[in-house]
Amino acid sequence: MRALQYFPTIEDPNTRRTLFEVLQWILMGTDVVKNVNKNNASHAVLFEALALVMHLDAEKEMMSQCVALLGKFIAVREPNIRYLGLENMTRMLIVADVQESIKRHQAQIITSLKDPDIRRALDLLYGMCDITNAKDIVEELLQYLNSADFTMREELSLKAAILAEKFAPDLSWYVDVILQLIEKAGDFISDDIWFRVVQFVTNNDDLQPYAAAKAKEYLDKPAVDEKMVKVCAYILGEYSHLLARRPGCSPKEIFSIIHEKLPSVSTTTIPLLLSAYAKILMHTQPPDQILQNQIWTIFTKYESCIDAEIQQRAVEYLALSRKGAAVMDILAEMPKFPERQSSLIKKAEDAEADTAEQSALKLRAQQQPSNALVVADQHPSNGEPPPVFVGQLSVVKAPNMNNTEDHYSTEQVLSQENGNLSQVDQQPPSADPLSDLLGPLAIEGPPGATVQYENSAVSGLESGPDVVDGSAIVPVEVGTNTIQPIGNIAVRFHALCLKDSGVLYEDPYIQIGIKAEWRAHQGRLVLFLGNKNTSPLVSVQALILPPAHLKMEVSLVPDTIPPRAQVQCPLEVVNLRPSRDVAVLDFSYKFGTHMVNIKLRLPAVLNKFLQPLPVSAEEFFPQWRSFSGPPLKLQEVVRGVRPMALPEMANLLHSYRIAISPGLDPNPNNLVASTTFYSENTRAIVCLVRIETDPADRTQLRMTLASGDPTLTFELKEFIKEQLVSIPTVAQAPTPAPPAAPPTPQIPPNDPAALLADLL
Incomplete structure (x- = not known):
């Protein structure tokens, strides 16, 4: 039967009739029995027969019989049989004449969403949905979203959004569905989903008052997801004036509702809120003086924000809002979007792009030894001295995923029975709860070598555990450097792994600070390069050496840093996949006769x-x-x-x-x-x-x-x-003493100029 599926459809009526008689006998004669092996064999034949029936494009009556048979299989308790039934019923969706027959089993298919593997039930519901049952299916998906596994919530949300868009009986129902999706699974909702609802609201005038009212209703709740803040703030900024006559919807009240969310949002959302404030102020003509002063105060606050987008919007909105009635034309409502194909469907296709073959390749690559640390006592073949590494490093190999005997022989199972977590081990318990589990760690190295976790007195890149590949194990200073850093570089790096701003490196001539912001898989770092002296730093160069899993873009670094000046270098970071590898900043400058070259780890780390x-x-x-x-x-x-x-x-x-x-x-x-x-x-x-x-x-x-x-x-x-x-704490890490400071001149107490000069 598998071989026959590789041939064209049989046209000879006698051959087709004979073949269909055999297939009919298989379909009618297969049932679930107690013998597991017999079940497996007969079901293998049965499901191949079903595939051949679809290939031969059988009559509607036989197709309906196949659907009825599959309906029995998706109702049994055996999960494997139910899975195969759902899979084959999904394949039958390509036959137009049987879709109505499949709809009769909708209730049982929805029940299958409670299975551990819900993907087949989800795919089947997605494929069988049309204008007649879309409302029921989408509402079921919304209800199931609360209890769904985290790994499935993004796909569930995406498919619910696509079905709501394709088969919405009216646009107000579509708005309701998307807002419920964002409320229930905000972290798993892609931006494309709320972009799409904004497009629909903008393009449909009749929908705008309803959308604004719903946005106010959702935003007025105490706990609101950030994506909900974005979509509701945008809609209220554009259309809240349509609610002006309703109680509780004055411009001042709408502003208050939005502004309550400002302290809890990230920097990516603040520009959108500023736009909403400007729109509210624009619609309040003549202006409410109290409201105007409140909004102007916010704009003034963000005029000096480090984020360029926020700063620009604050400066421009403050200037525009002072133009009086002319602002009505400048900040008019957004024009209608051109009709375009939905990006959500493409999103669904991308989510299914990771094939089984790709997963196998990824797993095979994972099984290869991972050189997390590089052996340092090897000399290059060209006779040059080896780089100066700190501490004695060894090779850390990843465990072999196929060999479960060494490291995973006693799998820990968490069970919810009786409300307790039970430990299921293959060995009898001993007095020491961990004594039967203490096997060899996967740490290897040269004979007699041990991993050093103490800080070395050598100034440079310390052997911190976040350094995980050859590109990151580099000397902080070239051998000709005579300038010693101030403070412990490893401790500074470790501190920046835990916080988002601080000093990365400092010596007598320069200070390199970092301020970072992180959102999901993206980050923005700003390097602050400060010249501490009264002479310029020249020949300044900064090169980012990113690991393979990070996509990094840095703005141009000026060749010269003026005296007593500070320059800022923004750095955009995108995380592509999980890895412990660390990016390195290769930085050099010249001061007088000193040429300084340092290599520093950047705190764009896994956490x-x-x-x-x-x-x-x-x-x-x-x-x-x-x-x-x-x-x-x-x-x-x-x-x-x-x-x-x-x-x-x-x-x-x-x-x-x-x-x-x-x-x-x-x-x-x-x-x-x-x-x-x-x-x-x-x-x-x-x-x-x-x-x-x-x-x-x-x-x-x-x-x-x-x-x-x-x-x-x-x-x-x-x-x-x-x-x-191995991470050293600040208290444990020895900090080199800074260079001796020159003696402080004795300043007469009554000399204001001298006092000011000393402070500067």
């Missing part, structure tokens, strides 16, 4: 693309159980952990944007945590973490980590392990 995600037991346990084992769920016993109390460890994880969920694990010595990872290729992925500590020995623990991406699971596990084992 910057995490967002803490507190979860409840109802959300955590189904997700945890869905990851059955390697490579999506990895476990390792970690030795050499820096002894710390459990609250200190919880604070450490929290500082790396990993949210602790207290109370999920009844064992008080354990931690359960979760976070969301963002990248351009993988979008949002939920990561779940469990750490089991031994109260008798704080230097060892067992860590289990799970996510929907094998690369992310391994990289985040190694990242957390590095923080627990």
Whole structure:
């Protein structure tokens, strides 16, 4: 039957009749029995027969019989049979005559959304939806969204949005659906979805008052997702004047509702809110003096904002709003958008582009040894001296995903039975809760070599664990450098991994500061290059050496930094996929006879693309159980952990944007945590973490980590392990003493000019 599907459709009526008799016998004679092997064999034949029936383009009566048979299979309790039934029913959607027959099983298909693997049911509902049942299907998807796995919420939202757009009985229902989607799954909603609803509202005058009223209703709620703030602020900025006669909808009240959300939004949303303020002020003619002063105060506040977009809007809106009635023409309503093809459908196609073959290739690449640290005691063949590395480094290899015996023989299972987490091990329990799990760590190196975690007295790039490939293990200073840095470079880098602004490097002539903003998989860093002296710094060069997983663009750096001046160099960052590799700034300058070259790690590290995600037991346990084992769920016993109390460890994880969920694990010595990872290729992925500590020995623990991406699971596990084992604290790190300062001149107390000069 499989072979016959590779041939053209049979036209000979006698042959077709004979073949259909055989197929009819198979369809009628196959049923579910108790013998598992017989079931597997007969169902293999049955589903191949169904495929051949579709290939031969059988009569409508036989097609309907196939649909009825599949309807029985999707109603059984055996998940494998139900999965195959849904898959084959999805294939039958290409036959136009059977779509009405498939609709009769809509209730059972919706019930299949509760299966652990809902993708087949979702694909089938998506394919069978039309104008007659769109409302019911979309409403079911909206209801299911609250309890869906995190890994499926983005696809669920996308497909619900597409169905609402294609089959909306009226546009007001479409607006309702999109706003509900954003409310229920804001973090998993792409910007394309709310862009589309704005386009519909802008292009339909009759829809604008309704959309403005709904926007006010949603924005008036106490907890609002940031995407909801964006879409509602835009709609209210453009059309809130249409609600002016309704109670509670005066310009001052609308402004107050929007402005309440300003402190909680990121810098990407602030420009949109400023536009809404300008529009509200424009529609308030003659101006309300109190409202005008409030908005002008906000514009003035952001006139000096570091973000160029915010600063420009604030400056321009403040100037425009002072032009009186003329602002009505300048800030008129947005014109109608040209009709264009929806980008949401393309988004759905992109989401399915990751084929099984690509996944296999990714997994194979993950199984290769990963040189997280590079051996430093090798000399180049050209006879040149080796670069100066700090500490003695060794090779850290990734575990072999196929060999589960060494590292994953005792998989930790979280069970929600009786409200407790039960430990299911293959070995009998011992007195020491971790004694049966202490296997060799995957750390190797030269014979007799040990990994050094102490700071070295050599000034330069310290051997911090965030340095994870050859491009990042570089000397901070060239051998000819005579200028010593002020402060410990490793400690400065580590501090910037935890916060978004501070000093990256400083010496007697220059100070390099960083201010960063992070949103999902994107980041914006600004390098502040400050000349500390009364002579210029010349031959200034800055080169970014990005790892493969980061896309980085830096603006031009001036060749000269004037005396006592500071220049700013914006740097845009896009995270493509999970990795611990670190970008390097290769910076050089000349001061007098000193030529200084430094190489510094940039704090665009893995945790910057995490967002803490507190979860409840109802959300955590189904997700945890869905990851059955390697490579999506990895476990390792970690030795050499820096002894710390459990609250200190919880604070450490929290500082790396990993949210602790207290109370999920009844064992008080354990931690359960979760976070969301963002990248351009993988979008949002939920990561779940469990750490089991031994109260008798704080230097060892067992860590289990799970996510929907094998690369992310391994990289985040190694990242957390590095923080627990080797990151030095500020108190532990020896800080080189700064150069001796020149003696302070004695200033007469009554000499104001001398006092001012000293302050400057």
